[in-house]
Amino acid sequence: MKSAIKLKVNGDDHELLVSPNNTLLEVLREKLGLTGTKQGCDLGACGACTVLVDGESRLSCIMLAVDAVGKEIITIEGIEENGHLDPLQAAFVEKGGLQCGFCTPGMILTARSILNEEARPTEETIKRKMAGNLCRCTGYKKIVEAVMTANEQTGEGA
Ligand code: FES
Numbered sequence: 001m002k003s004a005i006k007l008k009v010n011g012d013d014h015e016l017l018v019s020p021n022n023t024l025l026e027v028l029r030e031k032l033g034l035t036g037t038k039q040g041c042d043l044g045a046c047g048a049c050t051v052l053v054d055g056e057s058r059l060s061c062i063m064l065a066v067d068a069v070g071k072e073i074i075t076i077e078g079i080e081e082n083g084h085l086d087p088l089q090a091a092f093v094e095k096g097g098l099q100c101g102f103c104t105p106g107m108i109l110t111a112r113s114i115l116n117e118e119a120r121p122t123e124e125t126i127k128r129k130m131a132g133n134l135c136r137c138t139g140y141k142k143i144v145e146a147v148m149t150a151n152e153q154t155g156e157g158a
C-alpha cells in the first residue's frame, strides 16, 4: 500500500505517494525526474547513485525513500549556486576528471561530503573515501586531481 510522504530535495519540498519498498533512487529518478543520479549496479556496489543526505554521502539505491523523510537531500542538480557550478564541478571539467560521465555525479557528491567533513584531506584520504565510487573510463588519477584542485582553490572543509 502506498503512503504519502514529504521529501525535501535540493531545497524544495515534494509531496509524494510511495510504496514502502521504493528506494530513494527510484523516487528521485522516476517521480521527480532527477536523472542526474545514476542507476548503476542497484546493489550498493558502484557509487553511481550517491546523493547527499544531511550533508553525508549515501547510496540512494539501498536507501528507502521513507527513510529520507525529514532529511535534506541534495542531488547533482542541486549543488550549483545561483547559476554557478560548485567548485568541484568546475574542477572536474578543468582537470578532465570525466569521460562518459556516468560515474561523475556520484563522484562529485562523494567528494562534496569529504570536503564538508574535513579541511585539506590528503590524496590518500580522498582515494580511500572515494574507493566505493567506481569509474570504468578515467583511471581515477584526474578525478583525484580534480578533488584536490577544488579544495586548494576554495579552502573548503571543516
Ligand atoms: S547504483 Fe547504487 S551503488 Fe551502484
Ligand code: FES
Binding pocket: 097, 098, 099, 100, 101, 102, 103, 104, 134, 135, 136, 137, 138
Ligand atoms: S567517466 Fe565513465 S564511468 Fe567514470
